[in-house]
Amino acid sequence: MPSAHESELPTLGVNADRLAASLHESCQYGSDHRYGKLSTETGMARLSLDDSDKAVRDWFLQKAKSLRCTTSIDEMGNLFAVRRGKNADAPPIMMGSHLDTQPTGGRYDGILGVLAGLEVLQVLEENKIETEGSVGVVNWTNEEGARFPKMAVSSGVWAGAVPIADAWNLEEVTPHEGTAKTMLQELERIGYRGEAPASYTSNPFAAHFELHIEQGPILEDEGRKIGVVQGVQAFKWFNITVRGRDSHAGTTPLYARKDAVLVAAKMIVAANAVAKAHSGLATTGIFTAAPGTVNTMAHTATFTLDLRHTSDAVLATMLAECRAAFQAVAAETEKGCDVDWTLLVDSPAVVFHQDCIDAVQASAEAVCARLPGAETKTLWKPMISGAGHDSCYTNLRCPTSMIFTPTREGISHNPTEYCSAEDCALGASVLLGAVLGYDKLRADRGDFENTSECA
Numbered sequence: 001m002p003s004a005h006e007s008e009l010p011t012l013g014v015n016a017d018r019l020a021a022s023l024h025e026s027c028q029y030g031s032d033h034r035y036g037k038l039s040t041e042t043g044m045a046r047l048s049l050d051d052s053d054k055a056v057r058d059w060f061l062q063k064a065k066s067l068r069c070t071t072s073i074d075e076m077g078n079l080f081a082v083r084r085g086k087n088a089d090a091p092p093i094m095m096g097s098h099l100d101t102q103p104t105g106g107r108y109d110g111i112l113g114v115l116a117g118l119e120v121l122q123v124l125e126e127n128k129i130e131t132e133g134s135v136g137v138v139n140w141t142n143e144e145g146a147r148f149p150k151m152a153v154s155s156g157v158w159a160g161a162v163p164i165a166d167a168w169n170l171e172e173v174t175p176h177e178g179t180a181k182t183m184l185q186e187l188e189r190i191g192y193r194g195e196a197p198a199s200y201t202s203n204p205f206a207a208h209f210e211l212h213i214e215q216g217p218i219l220e221d222e223g224r225k226i227g228v229v230q231g232v233q234a235f236k237w238f239n240i241t242v243r244g245r246d247s248h249a250g251t252t253p254l255y256a257r258k259d260a261v262l263v264a265a266k267m268i269v270a271a272n273a274v275a276k277a278h279s280g281l282a283t284t285g286i287f288t289a290a291p292g293t294v295n296t297m298a299h300t301a302t303f304t305l306d307l308r309h310t311s312d313a314v315l316a317t318m319l320a321e322c323r324a325a326f327q328a329v330a331a332e333t334e335k336g337c338d339v340d341w342t343l344l345v346d347s348p349a350v351v352f353h354q355d356c357i358d359a360v361q362a363s364a365e366a367v368c369a370r371l372p373g374a375e376t377k378t379l380w381k382p383m384i385s386g387a388g389h390d391s392c393y394t395n396l397r398c399p400t401s402m403i404f405t406p407t408r409e410g411i412s413h414n415p416t417e418y419c420s421a422e423d424c425a426l427g428a429s430v431l432l433g434a435v436l437g438y439d440k441l442r443a444d445r446g447d448f449e450n451t452s453e454c455a
């Protein structure tokens with residue numbers, strides 16, 4: 001068996017047709033929302049731990065076994081498939097993402113990362129490459145948080161950041177039938193509550209690499225192929241409640257009003273201006289008003305506010321400016337309106353590990369250099385992820401980074417979500433090179449002289 005770094009690495013490449021075929025084969029489980037005539041022109045509705053998720057899990061384990069991987073399932077239903085390396089006692093390098101989707105999801109979000117991982121293992125297998133350490137793939141349970149309302153909950157349990165009881169007790173958002181099922185009930189129902197503890201201490205990784213579609217328009221707009229992801233932007237979510245006074249729309253002059261909806265609307269505009277001034281983001285996705293009649297102004301308006309920035313410090317400034325602006329709007333515009341803030345989520349900025357970023361960048365440079373147009377343009381770019389991923393949790397416990405591929409028109413969480421077979425394969429090639437580069441780094445720096453680097 002040739003070892004990974006004696007072999008001619010540049011000649012190793014993933015098989016674009018095979019990757020596309022297996023990706024779409026896996027999408028037979030849970031395909032939905034047809035939008036075109038081709039068999040692949042559907043979206044997905046594969047909610048975590050439903051029957052289609054069980055079916056794709058069975059498919060994944062079968063596929064991994066055919067690649068001579070050792071498979072295991074932990075008590076959160078996370079699936080692991082590991083291909084032995086020369087130093088099989090050391091923690092493996094894992095390639096991970098998720099096979100669950102949004103109820104109106106696409107064929108690439110999460111799915112590409114898992115299927116590309118399997119393709120990398122197949123390339124290693126067919127080229128008889130013996131890596132220095134073991135290399136594997138992980139499918140994380142309920143990353144979307146669409147059915148059980150906590151995103152990346154199972155990598156969170158693995159990382160020790162989410163208590164397993166909290167995860168197991170999560171109830172489905174929309175019950176299929178009767179009363180809402182918990183995650184634990186559904187894990188048991190489909191036979192995927194494994195025996196192994198979901199923990200980085202008993203199941204440590206040497207590193208975690210995640211290939212994912214960008215889910216935004218930047219790579220496509222700039223005509224680039226690969227994002228070398230440096231980290232994930234910080235975000236904070238709030239529920240804002242504005243209380244005014246309900247009164248008659250025809251008899252109450254403007255000067256005498258405490259119009260909660262008008263105040264809330266001005267706050268949303270103010271938050272947008274704050275975000276713009278700091279090159280950050282502010283979004284209101286939910287807005288309600290009560291009592292809700294045409295000819296009465298509302299006494300209460302509630303809305304959500306999602307604030308994001310790549311820097312924790314700038315995000316704190318944005319928040320302070322929003323608080324001041326909201327107070328001013330409530331006190332000055334409509335005298336007597338009150339505003340209350342409730343923090344829903346606080347997620348600090350994530351900075352990925354430099355060794356993993358370096359491995360991805362070196363691989364991206366090599367892969368992109370072979371593409372048409374590479375003489376005149378750099379086809380990869382450093383990026384910050386706008387969305388959270390399982391990699392945010394693995395980053396707490398082992399060196400981690402991510403790779404992005406272009407996403408047609410930046411559309412994701414939508415049935416028409418699309419990344420071309422060529423671009424999927426480029427991403428998988430970068431993943432392959434990053435894993436082999438990191439494997440070589442481990443050997444070169446003597447990682448295999450002791451075996452507990454991650455825990």
Ligand SMILES: [Zn+2]
Pocket residue numbers: 098109110143212389
């Ligand atoms: Zn995803």
